[in-house]
Amino acid sequence: MARRIGRPALPGPSEIATTASASPRSPVTVSFLGVSTVLFDDGESAILTDGFFSRPSLPKTLVLRLHSDTRRIDAALRRAGITTLDAVLCAHSHYDHALDSAAVALRTGAVLVGGSSTGFIGQGSDLPDDRIVVVENGETTTQGNFAVTFVESVHSKPDRAHGTIDRPLKQPARVREYRCGEAWSMHIEHVPSGRTALVHSSAGFRSGMLDGRRAEVVYLSIGQLGRRPRAFIEQYWQETVVAVGARRVVLTHWDNFFRSLDQPLQALAYAFDDMSASVDVLNACARRDDIDLELPTLWRRADPWAERGRVTDQPVRPSIDSTIVRAHNSGSSIIGT
16 A cells, blocks of 8 residues: 555544643643653752754754754753753653753753663763763652652664664764663652653553553653554553553654744654554543543643643634643654654
């Protein structure tokens, strides 16, 4: 069968609520900043997953040696209201997660936390050793008001840059030099409020890996998921969302990361993924299990733990970067992901 061209439209369910902004009473807010970069902030301390803001174009990614775009990083940090961070938490070491992680840590005073491959990225960027934290499977590290437990998972298929980074990686570097290393599922607890979330940044899993863990909200990667069989997608949901007893799922890693953040977000092209196929299956899973399924709004400081009200006004077509799928009410990258 011939491969489809173009890209899918973002979901447009028949009943839509706008993404809820955090209220002044929200003890912690969460902001989606593209791909699987997510900011957790309580006004006193803040942590950031990945911190990928350079987003080089597809031709540059294929042909050139990559380096962090400091102009884009600084613009994104300003737009997100980030001045200081306690930690940058790297989900794995592909370029669409780790290219800018050390640069963001250097700019914000953060420590860089991840597997050994991420540690070598930090060393190659001259991040001081006392600001690099290499974790092991099951290890919990406390950063500011947040306790983060790293659970080893599996990268989505295909992993075109598998393996590990075994020595300091200096920029500029080819995209294939950003090898995956460990792929983490990160359980995050905001200690003062007891609120919990799981950031699962690649669409793979180890059976039973999250047994015994609980999280109210899951930030769930769907990159390359649309190319997998329905049975796999359903098992992925079971092993990540149902396993932790979540009541809300926020989808990540669906946006075209070859496009800069000053342009409206769009889905990855069919050449790499089929977002519509994965969302169809996940929507059915969410309806069955009475779980909210949500697409986040870029930059918005949200409270994903807050209760959502039903929308009674005339349904509205979703914008390119903002949609909530009220699932229980509504009837790939080249090297990364």
